[in-house]
Amino acid sequence: MHCLTLALLLAAAPLALAHPPGEDGPHAHEHDAPAAAPDTVFTTRPNHGQQVVPPKEEGMFQFVIFGDRTGGEPEGIEVLKQAVQETNLLDPDLVMTVGDLIQGYNQTPEWMIQMKEYRGVMSGLNMPWFPVAGNHDVYWRGPGDPPPGEHEPQYEKHFGPLWYSFEHKDCGFLVLYSDEGDPVTGEKTFSKGSAQTMSPEQLAFVRQSLEQLKHCKHVFAFLHHPRWIGAGYTDGNWDEVHETLVAVGNVRAVFAGHIHRVRYEGVKDGIAYHALATTGGHLSGDAPVLGYVHHMHVVTVRDPDVPATAENHAGMTVAMLPVGAVADPRQYTPERLALLDAVRRVQLKRKSAPLTFGEEAVSGEYVATFANPTDTPIDVEIAPRGVEAGWRFAPDHRHATVAPGETAEFAFSYALRDDRLPESVPELVLNADVIDGDARVSLPTRTLPMDVALGGLSETFFTDAPDRGVQLDGGSAVRVADDAFRLPADGPFTLEFAYTPDAASLKGGRGLIAKTQQSEYAFFLNDGVPQFDVHLTAPGAGAGRYVTAVSPLKLEAGKTYRLAGVYDGSEVRLYLDGMPVAAVPGEGKRTLNDLPLYLGGDPGRDGELTRPVAGVLNDVRLSKTARYSEQYDPSAAPLTTDADTVLLLPLDRRVGPFFPGQGTDGVVGRAVGDVRFAE
Incomplete structure (x- = not known):
């Protein structure tokens, strides 16, 4: 059973902060300790050559961190659902967040709908998850003046405290709140340093928590705004917070979100600073190499005295895992592979006359058919390609859902933009998605040449042709x-x-x-x-x-x-x-x-x-x-x-x-x- 000890600056009775699956209670996640490993492996073969040594036994666990959910299309909730499914396959001890759980910037009725949607998705996790408050979670928008604390009361009622800490497997987890607002005016904004200052009340909590967690091998901190990057946070008091974290000596990393881009600030005074991108939120393009990616961080925790490597920071390694990169191997049954291979082998068949080349103007209609050989629907999109070589097509693509055993037609009109002799064969770009229950399996894109024929040529075709080969x-x-x-x-x-x-x-x-x-x-x-x-x-x-x-x-x-x-x-x-x-x-x-x-x-x-x-x-x-x-x-x-x-x-x-x-x-x-x- 997870041992989760909350250290809260609250006089009320302890809250059930970790959100277990279905909100039904704690999640049993015990692992029996392995027996002591022998010095060598067991084998019935002569073992006089290269020795195979079992791994060293050591304490280790993993936790996952989700990025921002908000700011994107409503369909981004599907990305979060996929992240939940993939996290269950990874089976970490727990899941952390970095804020902006819901869209917010609204009034209470709409906020409640979004809260229930988010919690409903997260309830699919097989392990506890822990909330962090972001600006989208607490900023109120509507006619008139905002209520005191804006959405903070609803957040604490339905998600949990704005700041808290707990222990797990001799490690401390410290959750901070970075949207307290301007202490004088009460304004909540992330574009002014005065509104991005940690209050004396929260600083006191940080010091008390770190004192309680000083015996831990590691401490990890989580908040929404990456206040260490400067910009609108420059006039805040993060330097004071950083020194407070450094002083205890066992804080290994701080994780934040908000900027919707993966960013690593490096290690400062022994603390690694990470900012996550999104897990269903808005992205400025799909470019993982640039840090714009739906993902989760997977953190592996070992003893702090393990031998150092380029990837290991005091017994902690962090890996970025794009959503969609984790798959259940049990889905690759012979029957399913045969179905997918059958779709991959489907060839487009021409129903019209071939695209005919000649000295005369080239134009006409090309009709291709796709026959579904399976017992499941297939979404098919076909787009002609060849515009850069002078071809014109209408429409530029066609889409159809092809029922099991049925055939769909895809018709395109074509013409050359000028009278030049064409030198390239236009192609059809085929994308097919197999609809497998509630899931879609996108098969690799295929590019297939159109069927072509050579029309009549005049006797003067070769006249004055350059001798070039x-x-x-x-x-x-x-x-x-x-x-x-x-x-x-x-x-x-x-x-x-x-x-x-x-x-x-x-x-x-x-x-x-x-x-x-x-x-x-x-x-x-x-x-x-x-x-x-x-x-x-x-x-x-x-x-x-x-x-x-x-x-x-x-x-x-x-x-x-x-x-x-x-x-x-x-x-x-x-x-x-x-x-x-x-x-x-x-x-x-x-x-x-x-x-x-x-x-x-x-x-x-x-x-x-x-x-x-x-x-x-x-x-x-x-x-x-x-x-x-x-x-x-x-x-x-x-x-x-x-x-x-x-x-x-x-x-x-x-x-x-x-x-x-x-x-x-x-x-x-x-x-x-x-x-x-x-x-």
Whole structure:
């Protein structure tokens, strides 16, 4: 049973100050003392190596401190409720506050409603809690003159004394009142030092309490206004209070609130000064790193002679715990995890035509659907993203609660703000909250690309296009689907392109242009050395094999090369800047696959991009003929299409994610990752 001994400057009978759950009486919170720990752990294994030593036994307990509740939206009471639930999971010995428990600044009837609401929430705690009075709790506002003491009489009747102290586990807790007001005028304000002065009556109580608590290992003090920070408190008498606290020698920390921002003033004369932010009150933004956060302080108390650390102050450590950071592990059942995973896997399905890119004005309506696969409602919000790239959407977001087993539609009109060719694919930002009884489980935000298609292009699309190519960053490429082109399996072919390597791609193995996976053809770059591979199956040879032509020369970073690979039915050849540099005999049919062709990488077994290269890629042409048999001049004429051209991708024009093929209908490359034009 908690031993709570009040030292009150009141002649009345002792009050039941600690507020137990449901206001029904004291809370049993006993913990049996552990048996003496042995010197070593018990094990049935040989214990001749590293020794595992049990922890040292010592007295220790924890208490939690809540910040201000007031000044925010009425929904802030939900933050307080969550803090109560999470505190019960932490199971400290007790909970302290630092004032501003209710909104106040009102008259008695409204004050009573707010008091009951706050106490009702706090009654959910499984341990006692202790009030501290703040300005919102005692300031009265209404027509006419305020009553004597404003709301002080109601506060003491329904919360407890304005100042008091008690002991727990050989530690003292000292609660102070920082809104006594101006001793001459009676004005209550926190903007004048004269009204932020501790009265002789309360100072006398402090001295008496500290005398009663001088045998304690630690004493902790609590008040609402952090009078030590200066500003409007400058003309008060906090220096005198501080010296009084210092004199006893065992006051370790003072905690306050009011400023709605976490602030640590450091240790002065052995006393650590802390100011808390809020536990449901108003915040100037949600920025924990700046101290604007709904939170609670968790204070761990040990003997004052424990070895000092950077975090430990005379046997006391303080941790700030944001509300929402504590969870009950019992909620992560297999059934609940399966439900949440099912929602995470939901893909938006397109009901309308895809967003179509082209030279004409781009506009239309895009309709996506979300199907709820669970037996619980899901709140869904979908917002298009792409305004910064020139897209306009209406509305800017849509919201729906999707019933179990139902499907909701989300429709958006779209258009480009001008006539420029779009280079980005707009996306849909999906947020989903699973409604689990009275709780909401917010799943991680997902960003999903809209389905897009390439519309018709005129013959002049490539006219006057700058010769620039694409810059690949070692994680991007251009993907050409297998069904977009056909290269006969039993005939000659030529693959040629221009490439400027980055230094990073001259180390290790990289895919330049590839469609391989124990089949087809590819250009690879191994430690800067290019090679051309063709997978051939000779007549009667059974399984096929790669025939590989390897350059004797290594590429240099920043230099542009024209590479060509030729298979003429009897030989695989590699050309570098028009010079034949390698030739290997080989014959047979090319082994086929249905994997994509990657410009700037190599397909994996499932068609994913692997071993991407960095550098500038330009003017890729695949032909169903052996175009070169001897030395040639690659600069003599630009690459063009003819009857033997299977694909020609200049890579100097794009529409959205698409890189259209020139003169080869239906052959289109699509960007994978961050593909940009070379500068």
